[in-house]
Amino acid sequence: MPTVRAWILIGVSIRAVLAILAGQAELQSDEAHYAWLGLSWERFGFLSDSQRFLWPPAYPYLHKLGFQLFQEEGIWALRSLQVLASGLTGWGVASLARRLVRPEAARWAACLWAVHLPLAGYCTLGWPDSLFVALLLPGLCLLHDGTLDESPKRLLLAGLLIGVSALFKEIGLHISILAICWVFLHTIRRGAAVGPAPLTFALAVALPLAPWAARNLQHYGKPIPSGVTLGENLYQGWNSKDRNFDHLPLLRRHPTEGRPALAPAAPFALTGERGWDRPGGLTLLERDAAKRQGAFEWAGANLGDLARSRVAKLAHMIAPTSFPVRHIALGNYPGLLADRAISRPFIALATLQAALLALLGAAALASCAPRHGLFWLPTAAFLSQPLLVGMSRLRVPLTPFLIIAVAALLTTSLDARRRRRAVIAGALTLGLIWVDLESTAWILGEAWRAG
């Protein structure tokens, strides 16, 4: 079996080939919004909020930088950066597996990461998830080592990487806060005095966030450290209509009459009644607060719907489809990836890999995943995303942790009790795939016929 380094090289190469095969794809939904923000920043010198939310600034900034350095080709330069940075993700996956599981798990983890097409395919897309995990995973590795030897350099670098990751995705802020709490608790549990080392980590996390928070204090009167997306996510996710972002853009391309009525399995489907409209407001923060209030009022009046729809959201997240497959279905790829000779094997393999990873990942999480805070804190944070909304893209940052868990499964002999837990978790995951089967099958069918 190739070494970890070789697998990382293979993984980056696969992503580079996919990016070449994808070509300069048409922009879809948020991809276009990020490009718009970057273009506007380059032109007018400021990043504005998006009226409905304020995204963390790093990804729009890279778009702006791309436009400044490469003019209209800037977007594609950013995709190339994502391919290169994926090597850091591969390294992070293998290193965490080595540290948190056992040395032989590192090769398995690197191998699984390298060939996992749904994850690789995201490097060809304009969402910040690829770069987010490329920062988070090395940050967690350094944090692990830094807490062991109290190396100030490692803790400083870990804090900076994790802090910068929160400038890419808001969930990075939640993980940062959890990581800071973990570092302090870890120090206390060891019986050591809370000295400068954990404080160094906490402040290193805060350092990259501080200028952005200060800027937001000036703009909004509130030191927003990452983004303001909760209200909009609650509007989308705590409402009477089930919005599945994997099939919505595809559905919208069909004429209203004759659109398939896709819904989760009956016990988890919502009727679409008793919904609430997006409220107005003069400023972003007023609008966000109004949406939060609307969501909590809806949830209070519809607790049953809220609970049932959480199952549907979780099913959306683990459904064995992905945005690269959706891009094929939408006909967004102008390159060879749209050719049936390539797209069909890609769709088949990506679907199989996604389903296997969900099943084995759940089994591994329930039986033999590493019992370490630095594994479970981010994993739990990513698994809790369907509390708000659900779509397959939310699985992107979770995938490296599922891979690490599967690497543990492949290198651990399970006793009867653990085997039972693994089987139950696998069966529950199969049930979740069934909840979203109609929608998943339709997306895959659309992608299969495209090209």
Added chain:
Amino acid sequence: MSPKGVNWGTPLALALLCLAPFLSARQPSEEALLQRLRSGDCEALPLLSAAHPHALTSALMEELARHEDLRLRELVAHQAWIPHVKLREQLTRIATLEPLELRERAKVWAERRTTSRETLTRADIAAYWASREPR
């Protein structure tokens, strides 16, 4: 000093660095921002939008639409004016922008904004770059 060489100086220095950006982070007054905007500082627009939304009026938009600075004229089409100025008013104002190339470019900001379902396309970006004035 701890056995590993970590001293309190590192967190202290980091704390000071974290605090430094906040020292000058005060919300500027409406008058100061309007002055900045009129003198060509586009960043005053999102500040006005967030901190003094009532200052963004149709009259101000009309004034900027005739500004000698091309970039300020183009800024009239930015989504940061919404909802303080109605979209219909904004589109009406954009239709009067001169020269024609600027008007076409301005449409990218107004019609492909982040709340629009008609999002930015590759062709829009290519057309936008082709119409940029020399710097």
